[in-house]
Amino acid sequence: MTEYIRKYFELRRHNLQVALKKAKKSKMCYFFLAPYAILFFMFYILPVGTSIFFSFTYYNILEPPRFVGLQNYISLILQDDIFLTGVKNTFMIAVITGPLGYILSFLFAWLINELPRYLRAIAVVVFYAPSIAGNVFMIFSIFFRGDAYGYVNAFLMNAGIIDAPILWLVDPKYMLPICMIVILWMSLGTGFLSFVAGLQGVDSSQFEAGYMDGVKNRWQELWYITLPNMKPMLLFGAVMAITQAFGVCDVTMALCGYPSTDYAARTVVTHLFDYGYSRFEMGYASAIATLLFLVMILCKKAVQGLLRRVGT
Amino acid sequence: MAKKNKEIKETKQQVHKKVLKRRKPNRSIWGDFFVYLFLVLVALAMVFPLVFAVNSALKPLDELFMFPPKLFAQNPTLDNFSDLFVTMGKSWVTFSRYAFNTVFITVVGTAGHLIICSMGAFVLAKYDFPGGKTFFNVVVVALMFNGYVTAIPNYLIINALGWVDTYWAIIVPAFAAPIGLFLMKQFMEGLPMSLIEAAQIDGASLWKIFITIVMPNVKPAWLTLIIFSVQSLWNNRAATFIYSEEKKTLVYALQQIQSGGIARTGQAAAVTVVVMIVPIITFILSESQTLETMASSGLKE
Known part of the structure; x- marks a missing residue:
């Protein structure tokens, strides 16, 4: 046993020495990386670190942070009903718009791929534009206005489907579905671009080989040839979709108000926003942020596992 | 070097085009038809709010408040x-x-x-x-x-x-x-x-x-x-x-x-x-x- 441990440490020491020697040789590399690494550490790693640290304290900016152990997490999960509403809503939005947006991104990228070149260029702009168009989604608040002059209400009333206007953005029953529609409309983003580009790069001789080997229709082609070739892009797209799905708050806050009726459109990030910016309970807000990180990273791992099975 | 790269790329594209033409066997006409129909419908739905936003900006005030609304501005102004x-x-x-x-x-x-x-x-x-x-x-x-x-x-x-x-x-x-x-x-x-x-x-x-x-x-x-x-x-x-x-x-x-x-x-x-x-x-x-x-x-x- 001691023999093993000794050998293990010897190996580690040897590896470390090799690494150090290598590091000394590539001094210039570190020099090149340094500007980015420093800024990245300051504005991306350090915030996560401080977030985790503050999540164990009571901190309201004015007083110095006071250590409270797991208290924040305990009250989050056991006492804060509104947080649980937020979790439920975020979960609903993430489960529905995340995978659906992801699948739609791929589907449209794949269908667009066979269009002639110029048509394809136009189609890419059409599908991608909503996600970069700033706050154009506010136009949906006109469509779904609650009185009889809201376009959707007017249309449904004229068609005889409803006889009184529906308060689309105030009634808890309709808020989430409407937000989901808007989020889906905006979901063809960076991941979609990546898919479009990746599809164009798939080696076309593989399709020929597939044809020879008896691939019969476009669906088989998709599953056996296209998808396996697209794995790296699919993973990248998944990362982007997860970020988007769990980060929802702009759309819900702008359309349904902040706070919304019965907190029906509250998401985890809205809750974080509430505690961080309205109540200045930074410790509590940090606990929310930390939980969100954990869930996002777990989600990425899960998707990675799923993608390993594609095309087998 | 860059020129050579470009040449390689161009020939690649030509080959690609040829292969694309030959790739047709795996496509049925009806499948294509429905795919295009679907694409056009979705594209219209996607672009509708954007078109609406642009047209709203071009409408004079009386048209903005008109009911029922028109999608396209009747008298577009700046x-x-x-x-x-x-x-x-x-x-x-x-x-x-x-x-x-x-x-x-x-x-x-x-x-x-x-x-x-x-x-x-x-x-x-x-x-x-x-x-x-x-x-x-x-x-x-x-x-x-x-x-x-x-x-x-x-x-x-x-x-x-x-x-x-x-x-x-x-x-x-x-x-x-x-x-x-x-x-x-x-x-x-x-x-x-x-x-x-x-x-x-x-x-x-x-x-x-x-x-x-x-x-x-x-x-x-x-x-x-x-x-x-x-x-x-x-x-x-x-x-x-x-x-x-x-x-x-x-x-x-x-x-x-x-x-x-x-x-x-x-x-x-x-x-x-x-x-x-x-x-x-x-x-x-x-x-x-x-x-x-x-x-x-x-x-x-």
């Missing part, structure tokens, strides 16, 4: 835009100052982002040194960070640096946006190592290789980084870090006008168009280069 400029002209801080703020933040932020990310991406992509891979994996995880989630500690850090209420609070964090490093690194992986080795044998320093060989060869990636950076900086309202009115951005000022209620409906519609048009135009102008870069965006495990 009144809403000129009204907008009048309102902006009378604001306490002049229009040009807001515009300057946005342009300054966008240009400096994008330039720094491009240079710093390319330097980091170059060594990460082309050299194997201890810690490099780990660092890149951390960057990939950081792709998932949402602005709101890191905003609170970010504020504390920027406060500690004494940057609150300065442009730097917006510009410097934008330098380190992970998406830029990620895309640049993935694109640089595609550069042939022999190019760099040849220069190394000739005795060129790492700097020289970086500036004379690597940078000119990754121009599509430059454009892509610029686009993503411009998109995020242009839409940055800068409301959390900047308090002085004279340092606020154009988008912030425009959105103030937009929240002016019923009387500003026409101008609000014009604002929506102004805000959305910049990112969309930059994207249209650089679409092919962006797609070329995104082709290497895949994440290998």
Whole structure:
């Protein structure tokens, strides 16, 4: 046993020495990386670190942070009903718009791929534009206005489907579905671009080989040839979709108000926003942020596992 | 070299086209028909709100409040835009100052982002040194960070640096946006190592290789980084870090006008168009280069 441990440490020491020697040789590399690494550490790693640290304290900016152990997490999960509403809503939005947006991104990228070149260029702009168009989604608040002059209400009333206007953005029953529609409309983003580009790069001789080997229709082609070739892009797209799905708050806050009726459109990030910016309970807000990180990273791992099975 | 690359690319495209023509056997006519029909319907649905927004901005006031509404403006005018400029002209801080703020933040932020990310991406992509891979994996995880989630500690850090209420609070964090490093690194992986080795044998320093060989060869990636950076900086309202009115951005000022209620409906519609048009135009102008870069965006495990 001691023999093993000794050998293990010897190996580690040897590896470390090799690494150090290598590091000394590539001094210039570190020099090149340094500007980015420093800024990245300051504005991306350090915030996560401080977030985790503050999540164990009571901190309201004015007083110095006071250590409270797991208290924040305990009250989050056991006492804060509104947080649980937020979790439920975020979960609903993430489960529905995340995978659906992801699948739609791929589907449209794949269908667009066979269009002639110029048509394809136009189609890419059409599908991608909503996600970069700033706050154009506010136009949906006109469509779904609650009185009889809201376009959707007017249309449904004229068609005889409803006889009184529906308060689309105030009634808890309709808020989430409407937000989901808007989020889906905006979901063809960076991941979609990546898919479009990746599809164009798939080696076309593989399709020929597939044809020879008896691939019969476009669906088989998709599953056996296209998808396996697209794995790296699919993973990248998944990362982007997860970020988007769990980060929802702009759309819900702008359309349904902040706070919304019965907190029906509250998401985890809205809750974080509430505690961080309205109540200045930074410790509590940090606990929310930390939980969100954990869930996002777990989600990425899960998707990675799923993608390993594609095309087998 | 570049010329040769281009030739290779062109022949590749020709071959590609031929193969595409031969790929038809796996396609049924009805399948194609339904696919196109579906695409057209969805495309119309996607573009409808955008078209509606643009048309609203072109409608005179009486048409804006008309019921039932018309999709297309009957008497299109640019009144809403000129009204907008009048309102902006009378604001306490002049229009040009807001515009300057946005342009300054966008240009400096994008330039720094491009240079710093390319330097980091170059060594990460082309050299194997201890810690490099780990660092890149951390960057990939950081792709998932949402602005709101890191905003609170970010504020504390920027406060500690004494940057609150300065442009730097917006510009410097934008330098380190992970998406830029990620895309640049993935694109640089595609550069042939022999190019760099040849220069190394000739005795060129790492700097020289970086500036004379690597940078000119990754121009599509430059454009892509610029686009993503411009998109995020242009839409940055800068409301959390900047308090002085004279340092606020154009988008912030425009959105103030937009929240002016019923009387500003026409101008609000014009604002929506102004805000959305910049990112969309930059994207249209650089679409092919962006797609070329995104082709290497895949994440290998």
